[in-house]
Amino acid sequence: MQKDEELLVALRRVIRAIGLHSKQLNKDVGLTGPQLLVMRNVSIKPGIMVRQIAESITLSPATVTSIIDRLEIKGLVNRIRSIEDKRRVQVFLTEQGKSILADAPLPLQEHFINRFSKLKEWEQSQLVATMQRIGSMMDAEGIDASPVLEVGSLSEKV
Amino acid sequence: MQKDEELLVALRRVIRAIGLHSKQLNKDVGLTGPQLLVMRNVSIKPGIMVRQIAESITLSPATVTSIIDRLEIKGLVNRIRSIEDKRRVQVFLTEQGKSILADAPLPLQEHFINRFSKLKEWEQSQLVATMQRIGSMMDAEGIDASPVLEVGSLSEKV
DNA sequence: TTTAAATAGTTCGTGTTCTAATTAAATTAT
DNA sequence: ATAATTTAATTAGAACACGAACTATTTAAA
Numbered sequence: 001m002q003k004d005e006e007l008l009v010a011l012r013r014v015i016r017a018i019g020l021h022s023k024q025l026n027k028d029v030g031l032t033g034p035q036l037l038v039m040r041n042v043s044i045k046p047g048i049m050v051r052q053i054a055e056s057i058t059l060s061p062a063t064v065t066s067i068i069d070r071l072e073i074k075g076l077v078n079r080i081r082s083i084e085d086k087r088r089v090q091v092f093l094t095e096q097g098k099s100i101l102a103d104a105p106l107p108l109q110e111h112f113i114n115r116f117s118k119l120k121e122w123e124q125s126q127l128v129a130t131m132q133r134i135g136s137m138m139d140a141e142g143i144d145a146s147p148v149l150e151v152g153s154l155s156e157k158v
Numbered sequence: 159m160q161k162d163e164e165l166l167v168a169l170r171r172v173i174r175a176i177g178l179h180s181k182q183l184n185k186d187v188g189l190t191g192p193q194l195l196v197m198r199n200v201s202i203k204p205g206i207m208v209r210q211i212a213e214s215i216t217l218s219p220a221t222v223t224s225i226i227d228r229l230e231i232k233g234l235v236n237r238i239r240s241i242e243d244k245r246r247v248q249v250f251l252t253e254q255g256k257s258i259l260a261d262a263p264l265p266l267q268e269h270f271i272n273r274f275s276k277l278k279e280w281e282q283s284q285l286v287a288t289m290q291r292i293g294s295m296m297d298a299e300g301i302d303a304s305p306v307l308e309v310g311s312l313s314e315k316v
Numbered sequence: 317t318t319t320a321a322a323t324a325g326t327t328c329g330t331g332t333t334c335t336a337a338t339t340a341a342a343t344t345a346t
Numbered sequence: 347a348t349a350a351t352t353t354a355a356t357t358a359g360a361a362c363a364c365g366a367a368c369t370a371t372t373t374a375a376a
């Protein structure tokens with residue numbers, strides 16, 4: 001097998017692991033990974049626009065709409081149409097949404113974070129550098145992919 | 159930004175890049191990335207079982223079934239139930255499937271492959287090894303995915 | 317001012333992906 | 347030999363993800 005194929009297989013495995021974790025999350029907490037990411041965004045910036053959420057977690061607006069649909073049905077978020085600009089829709093957490101989010105785990109496997117954090121500094125750097133390198137080779141740099149993983153901290157996002 | 163967050167941002171970008179490439183592929187050639195992967199597997203090993211395809215591209219059998227459904231509708235593959243073991247379904251390329259696959263691009267961006275192929279051997283290995291390492295760190299401990307050895311050549315798998 | 321263009325969000329159609337449940341067949345155990 | 351188990355594939359149902367087309371609104375241009 002060629003190296004690039006091996007790389008693709010390895011990438012697929014990682015993608016799958018993330019997806020499986022999302023499914024497991026849904027069983028455990030009732031929220032999938034993407035749903036959790038959306039809620040964390042809303043938590044950081046109540047009244048955030050759909051477009052802003054989409055950009056911040058690197059998804060299309062259409063996808064975010066469907067995720068918010070499900071969150072709204074569950075009673076975890078509210079949509080409110082802006083008065084200044086009636087095209088805009090602002091999203092807020094409900095009380096129930098807040099309390100559920102407070103107990104929810106991270107959107108990525110604790111398992112992984114734990115293991116990663118136990119690596120030596122230079123090993124971590126090496127893993128990061130490699131991923132970034134692959135990303136840049138795929139020309140994925142232009143895509144704003146900052147997921148809201150730092151939401152645990154209280155720092156306000158742009 | 160913490161190292162694990164950086165890693166995950168980079169990962170998200172790569173995942174998204176692969177997804178977008180798959181969509182583009184579908185527009186250009188009429189085949190998505192996963193469909194292409196399935197066809198390449200069938201091409202290498204005509205009569206391959208659904209289960210084998212699933213393992214080789216790291217998908218559940220259910221997913222492969224649905225991908226083969228679409229390929230069959232397009233007339234690119236055939237299903238034939240095995241005679242020795244009637245539980246098995248063997249998959250073959252049709253003539254049309256062969257000719258389409260012959261002209262189809264690789265499942266990763268050409269762009270990426272070109273750049274990747276220009277790296278030195280040891281650099282390629284290092285990128286692959288790192289991805290495999292991340293994959294194994296994310297694996298739910300159930301799967302003993304000995305990364306390097308298990309990813310044997312497709313043509314050698316039986 | 318009336319028209320044209322841009323923006324925000326949604327809807328629609330297609331495709332991917334999973335688990336759980338189902339059907340069918342082969343294997344093992346009693 | 348019959349029953350229980352395992353294996354192979356499919357189906358059903360849910361969530362996700364995208365682009366394209368649509369509605370409504372705002373802004374810019376003529």
